[in-house]
Amino acid sequence: MTIQSGALLVDERLPAASVPVTAGPQVAGAGAPDDDEIAAQFALGGDAGLALAYQRWSPLVHTVALRAVGSPDDAADVTQAVFVAAWRGRNGFDPAKGSLPGWLLTIARRRVADHWEARSREARRIAALGEPDHDSGSAADSVVDRVLLADELARLGEPQRRIMELAFFQDLTHAQISGVLDLPLGTVKSHIRRSLDRLRTRLEVDGVAQ
Amino acid sequence: MSHSDDEALALLALGESVSRADEAHVAGCPRCQSRLDQLSAVVSSARAIEPADYPTAPPPAVWRGITTELGMAGGVVAPLPTGARSGRRRMWAVASVAAAIGLIVGGAGVATVLDRQPEATVVATAELGAMSEAGLTGTAVLHRGDAGNLLTVSIPGLPGDVDGYYEVWMATADAGTMIALGTLAPGAEATFTLPGGLDPAAFPVVDVSHEHFDGDPEHSAESLVRGQLQA
Ligand SMILES: [Zn+2]
Numbered sequence: 479m480t481i482q483s484g485a486l487l488v489d490e491r492l493p494a495a496s497v498p499v500t501a502g503p504q505v506a507g508a509g510a511p512d513d514d515e516i517a518a519q520f521a522l523g524g525d526a527g528l529a530l531a532y533q534r535w536s537p538l539v540h541t542v543a544l545r546a547v548g549s550p551d552d553a554a555d556v557t558q559a560v561f562v563a564a565w566r567g568r569n570g571f572d573p574a575k576g577s578l579p580g581w582l583l584t585i586a587r588r589r590v591a592d593h594w595e596a597r598s599r600e601a602r603r604i605a606a607l608g609e610p611d612h613d614s615g616s617a618a619d620s621v622v623d624r625v626l627l628a629d630e631l632a633r634l635g636e637p638q639r640r641i642m643e644l645a646f647f648q649d650l651t652h653a654q655i656s657g658v659l660d661l662p663l664g665t666v667k668s669h670i671r672r673s674l675d676r677l678r679t680r681l682e683v684d685g686v687a688q
Numbered sequence: 689m690s691h692s693d694d695e696a697l698a699l700l701a702l703g704e705s706v707s708r709a710d711e712a713h714v715a716g717c718p719r720c721q722s723r724l725d726q727l728s729a730v731v732s733s734a735r736a737i738e739p740a741d742y743p744t745a746p747p748p749a750v751w752r753g754i755t756t757e758l759g760m761a762g763g764v765v766a767p768l769p770t771g772a773r774s775g776r777r778r779m780w781a782v783a784s785v786a787a788a789i790g791l792i793v794g795g796a797g798v799a800t801v802l803d804r805q806p807e808a809t810v811v812a813t814a815e816l817g818a819m820s821e822a823g824l825t826g827t828a829v830l831h832r833g834d835a836g837n838l839l840t841v842s843i844p845g846l847p848g849d850v851d852g853y854y855e856v857w858m859a860t861a862d863a864g865t866m867i868a869l870g871t872l873a874p875g876a877e878a879t880f881t882l883p884g885g886l887d888p889a890a891f892p893v894v895d896v897s898h899e900h901f902d903g904d905p906e907h908s909a910e911s912l913v914r915g916q917l918q919a
Contacts, residue, residue, distance in 0.1 A: 538743050540743070544740070628743065646702075652699060668695065670695070
């Protein structure tokens with residue numbers, strides 16, 4: 479394989495930086511609380527708990543909804559419904575049993591399923607005959623995995639992120655990556671091992687329960 | 689041979705070739721095989737990522753919809769003290785104590801408003817100067833009591849026939865960060881309990897704004913009075 483680093487390093491899958499939450503909630507003095515702190519605030523029930531959880535995880539929920547239901551308006555509705563349901567049902571969230579984003583995504587998957595269920599009921603009513611059910615369950619599950627992995631990839635520092643993108647999307651071997659990025663072979667290998675493990679852990683913690 | 693190391697498994701998961709010894713071992717070892725399966729699943733999901741899978745924030749209307757649906761007053765909200773740095777168990781203990789003593793802050797309606805003048809030491813006072821055509825002025829007094837810091841705000845002649853409501857804020861000196869303490873009823877003096885973790889010295893500015901029932905959590909930018917706390 480010839481490697482022309484200029485073109486190769488520009489991957490269309492790179493998101494345009496991370497998208498800020500515009501006109502979202504305002505939380506006083508909250509620099510970047512970690513996920514446990516946000517979950518604790520959420521369980522406490524003060525408005526800031528919801529605001530922080532929304533700031534941190536609404537892009538995840540929204541993107542899963544967008545990918546799973548298609549229309550931006552429906553995705554916005556699903557996102558709103560997820561946070562409203564999560565807040566009203568926050569007593570059912572047990573931090574000992576799972577992560578808050580995992581719980582939010584569970585609610586999101588249910589809402590997506592409801593969305594398709596309503597659609598297919600509507601279709602049956604109109605057509606007066608059975609429609610094959612949209613396979614919303616497994617489709618939503620794979621969406622959740624992809625969105626979580628994309629999120630975690632975007633959170634990897636450099637050069638880890640670049641390394642993993644070259645390995646995943648350009649199918650470069652670790653030796654080729656080492657050449658392209660001018661990094662020692664051992665460094666590339668160890669970044670690959672650690673990053674892959676971090677991605678796996680993210681799916682385990684926040685992903686669809688097996 | 690001993691189990692394959694994680695680097696070899698990671699490379700195998702990515703479809704690279706590894707040493708013949710590793711390949712032979714993994715083929716015959718359930719433990720390494722199952723580890724490889726997990727990593728391979730991650731790789732195949734990752735390779736299916738499309739540009740639209742990278743998380744993007746929902747439109748602003750979604751947050752407004754949520755606060756409206758939940759009947760939250762909006763405003764800048766302040767985290768509750770949890771002592772998160774001291775570990776999870778401790779954090780929950782502190783959290784429940786905070787909840788038990790009613791240390792609740794946030795938008796209008798949830799601030800703890802005391803209806804009596806607290807017996808507490810005066811720490812600082814602020815002369816609140818006029819910021820609007822109405823020309824109202826007032827005072828703010830910061831007390832330190834047993835339960836924490838209290839801020840008493842008084843604006844004589846605050847009109848009652850307001851379209852909307854009045855909200856009390858504490859802000860950093862540059863007004864870059866503002867915390868909503870709660871609403872101020874017309875003609876009355878009100879005392880607010882400050883969030884436990886809040887250092888009043890870092891939020892020396894007291895501001896009272898005219899807010900509208902529009903679900904917008906931010907300061908309306910219509911300040912009635914403003915002043916700086918001084919010891
Ligand atoms: Zn083995």
